[in-house]
Amino acid sequence: MLEKTYSPAAVEEKHYRQWEESGAFAANTQSNGTPYTIMMPPPNVTGSLHMGHALTFTLQDVLTRYHRMRGKDALWQPGTDHAGIATQMVVERNLAAEGKTRHDFGREKFIDKVWEWKAESGGTITRQLRRLGASPDWAKERFTMDEGLSAAVRKVFVELYRQGLLYKDKRLVNWDPKLHTAISDLEVEQREIKGNLWHFRYPIEGEPDRFIVVATTRPETMLGDTAVAVHPEDERYKDLIGKNVVLPLVGRLIPIVGDEYADPETGSGAVKITPAHDFNDFAVGKRHGLEAINIMDRDARLTDAVPEPYRGLDRYEARKKVVVDLEALELLEKIEPHTHKVPHGDRSGVAIEPWLTDQWYVDAATLAKPAIEAVETGKTVFVPKQWENTYFEWMRNIQPWCVSRQIWWGHQIPAWYGPDGAVFVEESEESARAAAEKHYGKPAELTRDPDVLDTWFSSALWPFSTLGWPEKTPELERYYPTDVLVTGFDIIFFWVARMMMMGLHFMGDVPFRTVYIHALVRDEKGQKMSKSKGNVIDPLELIDEYGTDALRFTLSAMAAQGRDIKLAVNRVEGYRNFATKLWNAARYCQMNGAVPVPGFTPTGLTQTVNRWIVGELAETSTRVAGAIEAYKFNEAANALYQFIWGTFCDWYLEFTKPILNGSDEAAKAETRATTAWVLDEVLHLLHPIMPYITEELWEQLGEGRANRLISAAWPEYGPEIVDPAARAEMDWVVRLISAVRSMRSEMNVPPAAQIELKLKDAGAESLKRLATHRDLILRMGRLASAEPLVDETPKQSAQAVLDEATLILPLEGIVDLDKERARLSKEIEKLAGEIKKIDAKLGNEQFVAKAPEEVIEEQRDRREAADQARGKLQKALEMLGA
Incomplete structure (x- = not known):
């Protein structure tokens, strides 16, 4: 007999262990089933489960379990990302606690330390995914620094280099002066800063007492100016285009150029151009062939490229000195308070410096063309569709992709330099030495490039590198391209687009047929969760409190396409109550002898109520399957909730009580068998979303079953189990009782009051149904009688319409209607x-x-x-x- 209450903690660990040990999660390359593949977006090895993870992994698991039950050979490919900068920072913080830095160890020993940390702590996120009930093929788990994936990274780098699609160039990057590395746009956060706008007068060459005023938020960078730009159509400055100004403090002559980047409506309409320290200025510099003078070092201190008094100063110290010195020269026109956004490193917390350095770049514009076309032609579709616009916007304006990072943890760039700086890009040091010997005619001393690759470079290969590429493995042949990618909108640029580019280039096909973009999980007020706001909800705490199934059902039920999820803890509590309702219903069935009957088929049923419930079940199954396949998880969850809580528990189990308590043994046996069969089928339909409670009930309600629910087939029903007449009849009864209950509630009728129901203008079919189900209607509507109306409508009454009939509740003496x-x-x-x-x-x-x-x-x-x-x-x- 089932326990009185369902205890999630008691069953979750047991079932997960049994599923994993039995190989239930494993894909099978020898299977005759159609393959179905999802690539797990690899969480950072430093990570722990947050609510965004809980959502994306729940939805992926729902899809995987559903398609597995549909008989497909489902591969949910798991793995983790080495997360270059994030992981290096964790290990460096640990060393700092011991008073040491990575430089005390040197590169190789430091990397050994990172691997040690990964072995000890790197499995946190995968352990937590197991708590969430995630069912990927753990035996195939990969890590972006695995040898196989590292080989794929080296091959891609070398091939792109040989094809002219990867090169070294001096360009501006987001430089983190604390971490001493270039970082991607994704690792930059814009912070609003209350600063100033300084207006400086630059003297015009050869025209004493004539100046052009420029405004800047960064006075220190003026030491690296190489032009002043004005709009070509700005009448105030037309005569100055082509002339020079004398750069104050430096004395260098710099040109005045006409460029549409200068906005006549902003500030003075003239802007200083510092190509080495501003991304927009860099573009202007390229257009006009301007020199780019790098005035800062890796610590954001001023270099020897500036006049002697400013050398070695921190950028902010230099700022103060430049302003003081320009004021002394009477070249400071005014200072205005100015609030503006300043990019900061999301990990270091310091202001990012646009910095001119030699870095490795991928020619993203060339690789983007086929990736744009693939979405335009529908080879890959986005759900919801509007995200295609975001994808196109970025891909059509794509810039060269900086793939080098100045850190130690990651895939070291496979490039070696000879004594004269000649570069040899090869997959191994042996190949590089051979290439150098051929080049120089003798063996040469080589130095490997110390940089590592951007984490997104290896992640871009994930859909095929995890399947064994560049080897031609059975997995690669069978599971690529994948069916769907489930991810958040924030990495469409950084990951989705790059996987598209790399997949098409190296595999000749898109990496996935569908990209399902889920929304953000926010707090109940709709605010983004953040530690600073103190509104972060920990999924593991919710699992401890309410059980995994309640959290999974909540996230599924709220995952409406295109709408962010406003997560309130009381919603999770509500779906815990839903699990309790199902458990109690199963216990009721068990206590009333409704246990599975081997070989039972729901056809030829004699009881209208039984024919009705199996038809409703079939309808629900169709709705749930259709919703999951259309990525409308909320519709699938809501269809299940309505059927289980409403149709099955609140209506069917109540409707059948008189049969189970009656004397007709054949009707009793049929009803018990039907009840047990419907409950069993419900467990199948609910399993992808609530795997634990369904597996536990499946095990306890059908002792000695040969298979576990996770391996059971998704229900398929023929049209013969749907009886439209039974459906119409019982639907009428449900609607009548609901209308009566609604009227009672709205009119504040006391619960204990037994009142009359009159049916006005009811047709023969309605009256026949009333006669057949009168006892049910009286009991469930708390009515004294239910009869056709023969006299005038009582004045003191509440009314509602049911098809052709009017339902009348006389309320005189029961409720003061006025x-x-x-x-x-x-x-x-x-x-x-x-x-x-x-x-x-x-x-x-x-x-x-x-x-x-x-x-x-x-x-x-x-x-x-x-x-x-x-x-x-x-x-x-x-x-x-x-």
Whole structure:
């Protein structure tokens, strides 16, 4: 017998261990089943499970379990990412606690330390994924620094280099002066800083007392200026284009150039151009052939490229000195307070310096062309479709991709330099030595490039490197291209696009047929979760409190396409109650002898209620399958919730109590068998979303079953189990009882009051149904009687329409209807006033422009709730004939 209450903690670890040990998660390259592949976006090896992970991995697991049950050979390919900078920082922090740095160890020994840390702590996220119930093929788990994946990285680098698609160049990068490395745009966060806008006067060459005023937020960079730009059509400066200014403090002559980058409406309309320290200026410099003078070193201190008084100063010290010195020369026109966004390293927390350095680049524009075409022609589709626009926007404006990083942990670049600087790009040192010997005519001393590759470089190869490429493995042949990628919108640029480029280039086909972009998980007010706000919800704490299934069901039920999830803990609690409801229903079935009957088929049933429930189940199965396949997880979850809580528990189990308590043994046996069969099928349908409780019930309700639920087939039903007449009949009964209950509730009828029901204008079919199901209707509607209306409609009554009939509840002496009308009218008026106030706010352009998005969203939600409540009360008032 089932325990009185369901205890998730008692069963989750047991079932997970049994699933994994039995090989239930494993794909099979020898299988006759159609392959179905999902690549797990590899979480950082430094990571631990957060709510974004919980969402994406839940949805991937739902898809994997569902397609596995559909008989497909499902491979959910797991793995973790070495996360170059993040991992190196963790290990360096650990060393700092011991008073040491990586330089105390040297490169090789430091990397050994990182591998040690990875062995000890790097499995945290995968252990936590197991707690979430994730069912990937763990035997195939990969790590981006595995030897196989490292070989793929080296091969790709060398091939791209030989094809002219990878090269070394001196360009601007996001430089982190604390971490001493280039970082990607994804690792840069914009912070709002209250600063100043300094207006400086630059003297015009040969025209004493004539100046051009430029405004800047970074006075220190003016020491590296190589031009001043004005708009070619700006009448104020047209005559100056082609002339020079004398760069203050430096004395260098720099040209005034005409360029549309200068906005006549902003500041003075003239801008200083520092190509080595600003991305926009770099582009202007390229257009006009300007020199790029690098005035900073890797610590963001000024170099020997500036006048002697400023050398060695930190950029902020230099800023103060430049301003003081220009003021002394009477070249400071004014200072304005100015709030602006300054890029900071998300890990180091320091301001990023656009810095001119030699780095390795991939020709992303060339690789992007086929990747753009693949989405344009539908080889890969985005769900929801609007994310294609984001993808196109970035891909059509793509810049060269800087792939080198100045750290030690990662894939070291396979390039070696000879004594004269000649570069040899090869997959191994042996090959590089052979190439150098051929080049020089004798063996030569080689030095390997110390840089490592951007983490995204190896991640871009994930869909095929994990399957064994460059070897031609059975896995690669069978599982590439993959079926779907499930990920967040924030890495469409950084990962999705790069996988598309690399997959098409090296495999000749897209890496996935569908990209499902899920939304963000926010707090219940719609705010982004962050430690600083103190609103982070830990998925592991929710699992401890409410069970894994409740969290998984919550995330699935709220995963509506294109809408962020506002996660409130009470939603998880609500779905824990749903699990309890299912458990209690199963216990009720067990106590009433409704246990699985071997060989039972739900055809030829004699009881209308049984024919109805199996048809409703078939309808639910179709809805759930269709929703999962369309990535409408919320619709799948809601269809299951409505059927299990409503149709099965609240209606069917109540409808069948008289049969189970009656004397017709054949009807009893059929109903018990049908009940057990429907419950079994429900467990199948619910399993992809709530795997633990369904597996536990499957095991306990059918002792001695040959297989586990995870390996069972998804239910398939023929049209013969759907009986439209039974459906219409029982649907009528459900709607009638619901209408009566609704009227009772809206009219504040005391629960214990046994009242009459009259049916006005009811047709023969309705009256026949009333006669057949009268006992049920009386019991479940708490009615004294239910009869056709023969006299006039009582004045003191509530009314509702059911098909051709009018349902009438005479309420004289039970409810004061005048008082009820007054109460309802007052409530409606109050809600109308609230809606008016919200509409005024939302109609205020200033409010909408200035208020945070979550505040506006909250107002819209409040309006919707008030409108729904008003509609409900209006309906109640109409019931009273008012």
